[in-house]
Every structure is written in C-alpha cells, then in structure tokens.
Amino acid sequence: MDYATILEHLAPCGIDCSRCVYFGKGEVKTYASGLLRVLADYEKVVPAHTKAIAPVLADYDRFKAILSHFAAGQCVGCRNGAPCFEFCAARTCFKEKGVDFCFQCEEFPCDKNHYPGSLDRRWREFGARMKEVGVEQFYQESLQRPRYE
Amino acid sequence: MTDYATIVERLAPCGLDCFRCLYFGTGKTRAYAEGLRREMEGFEKVAPMLAQGPAPVMRDYDAFKAILDHLAEGNCIGCRDGAVCFESCIALTCCKEKGIDFCFQCAEFPCEKNRYPESLDRRWRAWGARMQEVGVERFYQESLSKPRYE
Numbered sequence: 001m002d003y004a005t006i007l008e009h010l011a012p013c014g015i016d017c018s019r020c021v022y023f024g025k026g027e028v029k030t031y032a033s034g035l036l037r038v039l040a041d042y043e044k045v046v047p048a049h050t051k052a053i054a055p056v057l058a059d060y061d062r063f064k065a066i067l068s069h070f071a072a073g074q075c076v077g078c079r080n081g082a083p084c085f086e087f088c089a090a091r092t093c094f095k096e097k098g099v100d101f102c103f104q105c106e107e108f109p110c111d112k113n114h115y116p117g118s119l120d121r122r123w124r125e126f127g128a129r130m131k132e133v134g135v136e137q138f139y140q141e142s143l144q145r146p147r148y149e
Numbered sequence: 150m151t152d153y154a155t156i157v158e159r160l161a162p163c164g165l166d167c168f169r170c171l172y173f174g175t176g177k178t179r180a181y182a183e184g185l186r187r188e189m190e191g192f193e194k195v196a197p198m199l200a201q202g203p204a205p206v207m208r209d210y211d212a213f214k215a216i217l218d219h220l221a222e223g224n225c226i227g228c229r230d231g232a233v234c235f236e237s238c239i240a241l242t243c244c245k246e247k248g249i250d251f252c253f254q255c256a257e258f259p260c261e262k263n264r265y266p267e268s269l270d271r272r273w274r275a276w277g278a279r280m281q282e283v284g285v286e287r288f289y290q291e292s293l294s295k296p297r298y299e
Contacts, residue, residue: 021189021192028185028189031181034177038176038297044298044299045298048267048268054219057216059212059213059216065206066206066207066210116198118195148192
C-alpha cells in the first residue's frame with residue numbers, strides 16, 4: 001500500500017483508525033450490523049434456547065448491548081477531526097511540526113502525550129518500528145497482526 | 150421465486166428455516182460472528198479501560214465474547230441431512246415414512262406426535278396453515294422478508 005493511502009488509515013500516533021471498532025466504515029461495524037440483522041427478534045426464543053441448547057445465552061441481553069454499541073460506530077478517524085482522547089497532543093502537534101507521524105519528529109518520544117499504559121507502550125513501539133523499516137513495511141506487517149494487542 | 154426442490158433443501162419438515170438458523174454451519178450468523186471475532190482479537194485487553202471511561206457497556210465484554218464464540222462455532226448441517234434440533238422431534242422420520250416433504254402435507258396435520266416447546270409449536274402450526282393456504286413457494290418468499298426468529 002502506498003504512503004498516501006496509509007496516511008488515511010493511520011493516526012499520527014500509529015494507531016490504525018481503519019481497523020478500530022468505532023470506525024464508521026470499518027469491518028467491525030459491518031459484521032456487527034450484519035449479526036444484528038440476522039438475529040432480529042432472536043430475544044424471543046432466547047429463554048427457550050438457554051434452557052434447551054446453550055446456557056451461555058443467559059447473557060444474551062448483555063451480548064446484544066455490546067453488539068449494538070459496535071454496530072453504531074461512526075468515528076471518521078483522527079485525521080478527519082475525531083481524535084480518541086481530548087488530552088492527546090499528537091492530534092494537533094504533528095501539524096505544527098509539519099510531520100505526518102510522531103516518529104518523524106526529533107523529539108519523539110516526547111512527554112507531551114499522556115496515553116493510558118498500553119497505548120503509551122504501543123505508541124513507542126509503532127514509532128520505533130516505523131523508523132526502522134519505514135511506514136510502508138510497518139503497515140504491511142501490522143496487517144498480519146490483531147488490531148488490539 | 151425459489152423453486153420447490155431448493156426450498157426443500159432449506160426448510161425442515163416442520164417449516165423451520167435451517168439455512169437461516171444461527172447454528173447452521175454455512176449460514177450468515179456464523180460467517181458474521183467469525184468475521185467479528187477475527188477483527189476483535191485481543192480487544193479483551195482494552196475493554197476494561199473503555200469500561201472505566203467512555204463505554205461502561207464494555208464491563209460485560211467477557212459475556213459478549215462467550216456468546217460471540219458460541220455463534221462463531223455453529224456447525225449444524227440441517228435437519229434433512231440428519232441433524233435434527235430435538236431428539237424428541239419425529240417430523241423427519243415421520244415425513245419419510247409418509248412419503249411427504251412437510252408436515253402440512255399429511256392428513257393428520259397438526260398431529261400430537263411432536264412435543265415442541267411452546268413457541269415452536271405455535272410457529273409449526275402457523276407455518277403449516279400458511280403453506281397449505283398459499284403453497285410452499287409463496288410461503289418461503291414471504292418468510293424471507295420476516296425475521297428468522299419471531
């Protein structure tokens with residue numbers, strides 16, 4: 001995939017907006033919406049199925065609440081103005097610095113971002129790997145791995 | 150309109166639509182659930198963080214995942230291929246003995262031989278009556294514009 005297309009997919013921090021569960025045009029939303037459609041009115045037979053076939057279905061209400069949550073995703077992505085966190089400095093800083101990704105800045109990894117633990121770790125790893133192998137290869141590699149890790 | 154022979158492959162003798170059942174191995178439910186499960190791999194690591202912040206609903210992510218796994222593993226081959234829903238259901242063997250495809254085609258319909266759970270019993274009677282009234286092809290066509298579960 002070429003650099004310009006990758007820019008549409010990845011946020012400045014390296015997170016893949018296009019594979020995020022909240023992305024409005026993402027696969028998660030597509031699959032979740034499909035499931036909601038084929039499972040329309042299924043709750044009417046859930047009590048019978050829970051009893052006769054699968055006790056796990058006792059939690060169907062909670063399953064459906066989360067499925068509906070995923071089906072309603074409508075994020076347009078970080079670069080289109082929908083950053084994950086209000087406190088994320090990267091969402092505006094990269095423009096001021098004239099770079100596309102944090103790793104392209106000489107201050108990387110700086111202290112301006114206050115990411116939650118796992119994102120901080122991944123932000124550093126994403127940047128280090130992009131620096132090492134380039135954005136294109138980094139992205140190619142990322143597609144072989146789960147979006148969430 | 151779908152032809153009779155194809156409809157017989159899809160519907161069980163009672164009228165239930167095996168093709169649209171959530172446990173059907175090559176059905177849409179399984180396909181969507183598998184796709185979603187693939188995309189969600191590893192999400193359990195970030196769900197607790199979301200639960201404490203913007204999406205309290207994620208506190209139930211474990212329950213969601215258990216049911217998603219369940220739906221992604223459906224492998225039923227359908228009633229007419231020998232995978233009857235209930236051990237107690239005699240419709241398939243009975244129809245074969247009678248030389249018919251559906252219960253409603255029997256003079257004894259609705260008989261007392263089947264002991265379906267209440268909602269299935271109600272639907273079995275309604276389906277048979279409707280098939281008798283408008284024919285199998287039209288019944289099937291109508292059913293596709295309604296939810297599988299009702």
